[in-house]
Amino acid sequence: MPFGQLVLGPPGSGKSTYCHGMYQFLCAIGRKPSVVNLDPANDKTVYPCSLDIRDFIRLEDIMESESLGPNGGLMYALEEMENSLDEFVNQVKSIGDREYVIFDCPGQVELYTHHNAMKTIFKTLEKQLDFRLVVVHLVDSYYITSPSQYISILLLSLRSMLQIDLPHINVLSKIDLIKNYGELPFNLDYYTEVQDLSYMFPLVEKESPSLLGQKYAKLTEAIADVVEDFGLVAFEVLAVEDKQSMISLLSVIDKATGYLFGSTEIGGDAVWVEATRQGGYLSAAVDIQERWIDYKDEYEKAAGKHDHDGEFQDSEGYGPDAADAADADTSQTNEEREWQEAMEQWEREHGKKATK
Numbered sequence: 271m272p273f274g275q276l277v278l279g280p281p282g283s284g285k286s287t288y289c290h291g292m293y294q295f296l297c298a299i300g301r302k303p304s305v306v307n308l309d310p311a312n313d314k315t316v317y318p319c320s321l322d323i324r325d326f327i328r329l330e331d332i333m334e335s336e337s338l339g340p341n342g343g344l345m346y347a348l349e350e351m352e353n354s355l356d357e358f359v360n361q362v363k364s365i366g367d368r369e370y371v372i373f374d375c376p377g378q379v380e381l382y383t384h385h386n387a388m389k390t391i392f393k394t395l396e397k398q399l400d401f402r403l404v405v406v407h408l409v410d411s412y413y414i415t416s417p418s419q420y421i422s423i424l425l426l427s428l429r430s431m432l433q434i435d436l437p438h439i440n441v442l443s444k445i446d447l448i449k450n451y452g453e454l455p456f457n458l459d460y461y462t463e464v465q466d467l468s469y470m471f472p473l474v475e476k477e478s479p480s481l482l483g484q485k486y487a488k489l490t491e492a493i494a495d496v497v498e499d500f501g502l503v504a505f506e507v508l509a510v511e512d513k514q515s516m517i518s519l520l521s522v523i524d525k526a527t528g529y530l531f532g533s534t535e536i537g538g539d540a541v542w543v544e545a546t547r548q549g550g551y552l553s554a555a556v557d558i559q560e561r562w563i564d565y566k567d568e569y570e571k572a573a574g575k576h577d578h579d580g581e582f583q584d585s586e587g588y589g590p591d592a593a594d595a596a597d598a599d600t601s602q603t604n605e606e607r608e609w610q611e612a613m614e615q616w617e618r619e620h621g622k623k624a625t626k
């Protein structure tokens with residue numbers, strides 16, 4: 271039974287970067303992933319692409335032939351794909367390593383909130399190819415810096431959960447940048463656990479002092495009530511280059527798909543599976559407020575990283591297939607050492623050998 275991650279989120283939320291990072295990370299732990307580009311606008315795939323929708327349909331061609339703008343063109347392209355689902359299913363079937371597939375999806379939010387094409391495509395993968403799927407919904411953590419935008423992303427996440435109707439993991443991406451945006455009124459856990467939203471209301475009102483703004487504040491409060499009533503939304507945090515954050519996220523994803531509880535692992539990652547089954551890597555998880563805000567610099571100093579003032583260095587490889595071939599040898603050596611240390615720590619904590 272194949273497993274799949276459907277990577278969704280608004281434009282620029284970090285989907286393609288995540289697909290690349292997750293691909294490298296999975297390679298490093300011994301799983302054999304494939305990546306499928308489902309975004310007809312994504313003409314710069316940074317990861318090794320096992321199937322690229324752009325080989326069949328390209329946004330710029332649709333825009334020209336149908337005289338549509340980028341949004342209309344994308345909807346049209348996805349509807350075309352929905353109309354040729356058999357062809358798509360055959361293409362996915364023909365992927366060599368298709369036991370674990372990461373799908374890089376387009377960024378238009380209407381595709382996840384009310385349009386049916388994506389949902390039909392995902393459900394077909396589930397039904398016809400027996401995929402165990404999980405949605406990884408990325409939202410830029412910048413949005414938590416504004417109270418009303420925070421409520422908006424809660425609604426967006428809830429809408430996507432209800433529309434797509436698959437196991438859903440919401441993620442605040444680019445958390446390494448959050449400290450640069452200034453002080454937050456609450457600890458990070460408040461935002462990730464979606465705690466009592468009534469604390470947010472005075473801040474929303476302060477944000478919009480005009481008369482129209484007050485009505486807007488009331489609307490925002492009503493939306494917050496809806497989100498709280500459902501009680502479904504929560505967030506993980508992610509900085510793609512930070513291994514601990516990838517480890518935590520993959521542990522959550524593996525639980526959601528049931529990968530951890532499968533009878534056999536699908537390829538070479540027995541150590542990972544055994545350790546996460548017993549909570550070994552999660553027990554090493556750090557407090558996110560401390561890690562990303564209060565003691566960010568100390569953590570990074572301890573890890574031997576230089577402060578790039580928030581500049582994202584998209585070059586650190588997780589494994590042998592890292593895109594930056596020049597650094598491949600060094601990053602592989604570092605990775606192996608860190609992996610070895612993590613394994614030894616797990617063995618110490620559990621008082622037994624990890625089986626490989």
Ligand SMILES: Nc1nc2c(ncn2[C@@H]2O[C@H](COP(=O)(O)OP(=O)(O)OP(=O)(O)O)[C@@H](O)[C@H]2O)c(=O)[nH]1
Pocket residue numbers: 279280281282283284285286287288309312376377443444445446447508509510511580581582584
């Ligand atoms: N600091 C930081 N930057 C990131 C991270 N992830 C992605 N980025 C940056 O965010 C920008 C957008 O990333 P993409 O991966 O192209 O985002 P996307 O969601 O695929 O964008 P679209 O396909 O256009 O919707 C790039 O400049 C990335 O380098 C992260 O974890 N930390």
Ligand SMILES: [Mg+2]
Pocket residue numbers: 285286287309312
């Ligand atoms: Mg992209």
